[in-house]
Amino acid sequence: MMELRLRAWLARCLPWSRAANALRAPLTLGVRLFLADVFFRAGMTKLADWDVTLALFTDEYQVPxxxxxxxxxLATACEILLPMLLSLGLATRLAALGLFALNLMAVISYPAMPEIARQFHVYWGMLLALLLAYGGGGWSVDRFLLRRLHP
Structure with a gap:
């Protein structure tokens, strides 16, 4: 109830808030699709040469x-399945949480990671945190199901 009053007050006081709300759905969709592409490609790369993937996890990555x-x-399965959920906006927060954990584990388990790669992981982590906070947005299966369940 308090949140609704706050939103109504903001809408009256800040005319740009309506525009920001109108942009939230397409921006959130763009973030979801971008992240899904990044992680799905990583998963497909792991699948493309499984022997190399196993060698990397044995010799290079130090997964505790x-x-x-x-x-x-587990990493490959998460990088294949969770981006699919993210693309659809289905169980968005759960998928974002799984990818956030995977992203964090990648940074922790590969100490020789170049600084530029680490910066990409930080960027992806921030975008995943955004999805954790705001959910899938207006153009998501989550929102569709929520509207169907609570008309």
Missing amino acids: VLPPMLAAL
Whole structure:
């Protein structure tokens, strides 16, 4: 209730807030599709040469706790499945959380990562945090289902 009053007050006081709300759906869709593309391509690269992927997880990446084979399998599965959910905006926050954790683990487990690559991971992490905070936006299956469940 308090949030609705605050939004109404902002709409009256800040004329640009309506424009910002109108842009939220397409911008959120763009962020979802961009991130889905980044992570899906990484997953497809891992699948393209599984022997190299296993070698990287065995020799280069220092994933804590998990054996290299399991870490490679989980990372690849997450990079293939979660972007699909993200693209649709289905379970957006869950998919963003999974990719955020995967992204963080990539930074932690690869100490030799070049600085430019680390900066990309920070950028992707910030975009994933945005999706965690705001959800899939107006053009998502999540929003469609929410409207169907609570008309």
